[in-house]
Amino acid sequence: MDRARGGRAAPEAPRVVPARKKKKPVALETVVPRDGSRDDLKILPSDPEGLKLKVRSLGSITLEDQNRFVQKVNDHGAAVLVPEEEGDPLAVYKTLDRWFGNCIPHDAMNEHGIVEINPANPTSINTANPKKEHLPHTDDAYTDSPAAFCTLQCRTSAATGGESVLVSGAELLAALSNEELRTLMQPGMVSMGRRPAADGSWMKVRWRCNDGCVGDVAAEVKPSYEQMDAVARHEVHQLVVPLNPGELLIVDNRAIAHGRRPYESDDPRIMWRKNYVGNGELEAQLRTGMCAAFSSMFDGLHSMFDPMSLDTSKLKI
Numbered sequence: 001m002d003r004a005r006g007g008r009a010a011p012e013a014p015r016v017v018p019a020r021k022k023k024k025p026v027a028l029e030t031v032v033p034r035d036g037s038r039d040d041l042k043i044l045p046s047d048p049e050g051l052k053l054k055v056r057s058l059g060s061i062t063l064e065d066q067n068r069f070v071q072k073v074n075d076h077g078a079a080v081l082v083p084e085e086e087g088d089p090l091a092v093y094k095t096l097d098r099w100f101g102n103c104i105p106h107d108a109m110n111e112h113g114i115v116e117i118n119p120a121n122p123t124s125i126n127t128a129n130p131k132k133e134h135l136p137h138t139d140d141a142y143t144d145s146p147a148a149f150c151t152l153q154c155r156t157s158a159a160t161g162g163e164s165v166l167v168s169g170a171e172l173l174a175a176l177s178n179e180e181l182r183t184l185m186q187p188g189m190v191s192m193g194r195r196p197a198a199d200g201s202w203m204k205v206r207w208r209c210n211d212g213c214v215g216d217v218a219a220e221v222k223p224s225y226e227q228m229d230a231v232a233r234h235e236v237h238q239l240v241v242p243l244n245p246g247e248l249l250i251v252d253n254r255a256i257a258h259g260r261r262p263y264e265s266d267d268p269r270i271m272w273r274k275n276y277v278g279n280g281e282l283e284a285q286l287r288t289g290m291c292a293a294f295s296s297m298f299d300g301l302h303s304m305f306d307p308m309s310l311d312t313s314k315l316k317i
């Protein structure tokens with residue numbers, strides 16, 4: 001109302017609030033197109049070569065390498081550092097600590113914050129059995145605040161398999177409607193076996209195949225949970241990434257699910273895992289999550305999954 005012009009304000013007419021019509025569910029495959037047409041959406045490439053970034057050595061990462069890395073992770077949600085020369089395998093953690101900030105503590109980590117993945121000394125039921133694939137998952141899914149970035153350095157690669165497997169979170173979402181996702185995200189729908197997540201909201205920052213760590217799945221979300229589970233297990237949605245010793249995979253834990261293919265039990269395989277909060281120097285340059293609307297879409301369970309209410313002012317592009 002413009003009081004500067006003087007005069008009394010006219011009494012406001014009572015506002016008529018229209019009754020909310022029940023909207024038809026929207027298939028999320030239309031909201032998260034996997035054909036590259038939505039440029040803020042992270043999608044894995046169809047060939048693992050598309051994730052590779054050559055560096056001279058893991059201990060000598062330049063500013064130019066760093067900029068190429070930021071671009072890759074913002075496009076695909078993952079990258080593989082491929083050193084041309086062998087060097088001190090610990091030297092890279094100086095760079096990673098600087099980029100991603102604090103590490104996520106783990107019961108089995110060493111003095112460098114590294115957890116060695118080695119079936120000879122297993123850290124979970126999934127790392128104990130090489131013959132069984134480690135199904136795609138979010139790391140730290142049972143905590144309130146899963147890691148923003150997971151790093152896996154290959155130290156010894158298995159000759160009989162054991163490749164890393166990645167699945168775009170967008171592929172999982174595309175299996176659902178916005179209504180199904182909304183229900184799945186309500187507290188208490190899926191509980192984790194190891195430690196229940198405090199807010200219980202599934203898909204907010206975590207996702208896991210039904211791999212033995214997932215506890216109860218409520219009856220009303222069973223079909224949608226199983227649909228996503230089937231997508232993640234299906235080879236057509238998986239990007240298989242073979243890693244050589246010295247190569248290091250970095251994954252946006254909130255955009256991409258990761259796992260491992262099976263291999264023979266007597267075949268040695270060692271990976272170093274270090275996970276991060278994401279509060280390092282690259283925090284402002286890296287977008288975590290599947291797309292720019294990530295946080296707004298989950299706060300209050302609305303936004304991008306409801307295309308008509310997409311609040312573009314919240315997009316960080």
Ligand SMILES: O=C(O)CCC(=O)C(=O)O
Nearest residue numbers: 117127139258259260271
């Ligand atoms: O063995 C691997 O490559 C992956 C291990 C993993 O994802 C984990 O321990 O969380």
Ligand SMILES: [Fe+2]
Nearest residue numbers: 137138139258
């Ligand atoms: Fe993992």
